[in-house]
Amino acid sequence: MKCVADHKLILITLLVKLGIAASVSSALARSRVFQRLLFAERRQARQTLALLAFFLVPLTLGVWVRIRVQNFLAADISFEITTLLGLLFGPGWAMLGALVLSIPAEFHHEYLSAPFLMAVGLVSGIFGSWIGKEAAREDIWSFTPFLDLSLWRWVRRNLRQPKFDRQILLLMLILVMIIARDWLASHYPHRLFALLTDAVWLQLLVWLSAPIVVGICLKMWNALRIELKLEEQKRLVLEARLDALQRQINPHFLFNTLNSIASLVRFRPDQAREMIVKLANLLRGLLRDHDTYVRLRDELRFTDDYLDIEVVRFGPEKLRVVKELDERTLDLPVPSILLQPLIENSIKHGLEPRIHGGTITIRSRMQQESFVVEIEDDGVGIVTKPASGIERRGAGIGLKNVRERLEVLYGTHARFTVVSRPGRGTLVSIEIPYDPEYDPEVEASDPRPSRVQDIAGKA
Numbered sequence: 322m323k324c325v326a327d328h329k330l331i332l333i334t335l336l337v338k339l340g341i342a343a344s345v346s347s348a349l350a351r352s353r354v355f356q357r358l359l360f361a362e363r364r365q366a367r368q369t370l371a372l373l374a375f376f377l378v379p380l381t382l383g384v385w386v387r388i389r390v391q392n393f394l395a396a397d398i399s400f401e402i403t404t405l406l407g408l409l410f411g412p413g414w415a416m417l418g419a420l421v422l423s424i425p426a427e428f429h430h431e432y433l434s435a436p437f438l439m440a441v442g443l444v445s446g447i448f449g450s451w452i453g454k455e456a457a458r459e460d461i462w463s464f465t466p467f468l469d470l471s472l473w474r475w476v477r478r479n480l481r482q483p484k485f486d487r488q489i490l491l492l493m494l495i496l497v498m499i500i501a502r503d504w505l506a507s508h509y510p511h512r513l514f515a516l517l518t519d520a521v522w523l524q525l526l527v528w529l530s531a532p533i534v535v536g537i538c539l540k541m542w543n544a545l546r547i548e549l550k551l552e553e554q555k556r557l558v559l560e561a562r563l564d565a566l567q568r569q570i571n572p573h574f575l576f577n578t579l580n581s582i583a584s585l586v587r588f589r590p591d592q593a594r595e596m597i598v599k600l601a602n603l604l605r606g607l608l609r610d611h612d613t614y615v616r617l618r619d620e621l622r623f624t625d626d627y628l629d630i631e632v633v634r635f636g637p638e639k640l641r642v643v644k645e646l647d648e649r650t651l652d653l654p655v656p657s658i659l660l661q662p663l664i665e666n667s668i669k670h671g672l673e674p675r676i677h678g679g680t681i682t683i684r685s686r687m688q689q690e691s692f693v694v695e696i697e698d699d700g701v702g703i704v705t706k707p708a709s710g711i712e713r714r715g716a717g718i719g720l721k722n723v724r725e726r727l728e729v730l731y732g733t734h735a736r737f738t739v740v741s742r743p744g745r746g747t748l749v750s751i752e753i754p755y756d757p758e759y760d761p762e763v764e765a766s767d768p769r770p771s772r773v774q775d776i777a778g779k780a
Contacts, residue, residue: 330392331518335530337395339537341383345398346538349375350545359409360546369414376402377421385425387514397514399423400502401534403438404445404495408461408535412446426514433505433513441498448494452487460487462543465536495532503528575604578630585633592633599630614654617685617694621646624660628681631668639678640668650685650692653755656726663696663749666720671700671747679746692755697748703741720749727751 349355358364358372380402387397399422407415419438426434452460465488503524506515516527578600585593603626621644632640664681672679684695720739727735734754741747 328518328520328523331516331523331527334395334516335526338398338530338534341395342398342401342534342537343541345379346541350541356545356549359542360549369410373406373410373414373418373421376406377418381422381425384422388425388429394514394516398534399426399434399438400441400499401531401538403441404498404531404535405538407442407445407447408449408452408491410446411450412443415442415446418442431512431514433509437502437505437513441502444494444498448491461491462539462546464488464491464539492532495535496528499528499531578603578627581630596630596633599626599633602626603630615657616652617655618651620655620657620660621651621683623658624664624683627661627664635668635672635678640672641678641680643680643682645682645684647686647692649687650694653692653753655694655753656730659723659726659751660694660696662723663720667696667698667700667747667749671698671702674701688752690754691752694751694753695748697746699746702743702745702747703739723751727753 352375355372355375358368358375361368364372380399383396384399387394390396399419403415403419403422406418410418416439419442420435423431423435423438449461502513503515503517506513507517518524518527578596582593582596582600585596603623628640628642632642660683664683667681672681679699682695682697684693684697686693724737727737731754736750736752738750739747740750
């Protein structure tokens with residue numbers, strides 16, 4: 322349809338079109354489902370159809386509004402959206418989207434709308450597929466609406482060293498397609514929608530508005546894509562640091578246990594054999610893939626194997642274990658291999674220096690939105706100067722490791738304290754936030770990452 326309107330109407334239409342493009346792309350970007358589908362590395366056919374629906378439902382309605390509401394021409398951005406569909410999804414899906422977008426126009430006797438938009442989808446889809454094969458997709462995502470900067474960057478770069486620029490080629494492609502649309506609309510009035518004017522400067526603005534609309538959408542989604550990538554990188558760094566801390570415990574524990582076995586091999590071979598069997602059970606558990614979090618009862622089962630080894634080493638008369646556990650805490654999640662380094666520290670630095678050994682007490686109790694796990698021994702304590710009661714963070718390998726893991730997992734929402742009185746023992750206390758709605762049965766069957774990772778945010 323040939324729309325020769327006054328200059329003011331066309332200028333207002335172009336401004337409103339930019340606003341509509343920005344608002345639609347912003348509204349779509351707020352949807353978590355849209356984000357997941359748009360930035361997925363691989364999509365199934367039904368997922369691509371669902372993603373197309375996000376575009377086609379509001380924008381097909383926009384074409385209908387342009388036809389039904391007089392002088393509201395900015396609602397129709399079907400050309401720009403078809404170009405985007407081709408760049409992002411390929412020619413096939415873009416042609417399908419173009420067919421749906423042109424339905425209101427076809428009913429309004431604009432019979433060239435469907436074949437022209439499908440041709441746009443085919444051309445832009447072929448270009449997008451070529452970009453995806455020949456270069457990184459960054460060439461599409463980084464396409465900018467600030468055309469003057471793109472042109473200046475291209476000219477400056479090519480003055481030094483001539484180089485083929487795909488973004489400039491994309492700009493030229495969009496301009497050629499929109500000029501072709503206006504040429505068809507001028508030769509076949511009322512068969513294809515276009516904004517036409519006799520003013521050359523204004524017609525140039527109409528042509529330039531198309532790549533600007535495409536650039537606005539890509540710019541907003543690219544900013545979101547970069548933000549999500551940064552979050553993913555932070556998560557990977559966090560997991561890598563956690564894995565490094567986790568692996569730091571295992572050699573430390575193995576070294577001390579092998580020393581214990583070595584001391585028994587010559588004089589008490591049967592007990593050494595028993596310790597080797599228990600150590601094998603522990604290592605089998607350590608070598609298996611395990612989650613960042615386990616239930617407290619599973620963590621206690623792991624520490625029981627370790628304590629059995631140490632009881633064999635010290636003798637039941639020198640190493641006693643007392644448990645004061647709240648049943649409500651046993652199914653709550655804790656970081657895996659949390660208690661073993663604390664118990665090892667109590668035995669090595671608290672009880673081993675004492676001639677008569679001592680007792681290790683393991684406690685757990687509930688608080689309002691957290692629960693507390695304590696490891697207490699009645700050993701020699703931490704010797705400081707002056708000799709007085711102290712409350713400080715542990716500085717040994719095991720204590721430092723546990724403290725760092727808690728900081729990584731919970732930030733400032735977990736508390737780790739060491740209270741020691743020389744000659745009377747040491748108390749290590751860990752306060753961990755938890756989710757009151759945590760259901761261990763649901764958690765066990767949920768294939769997604771543990772919901773405990775959200776606890777710190779709720780605390």
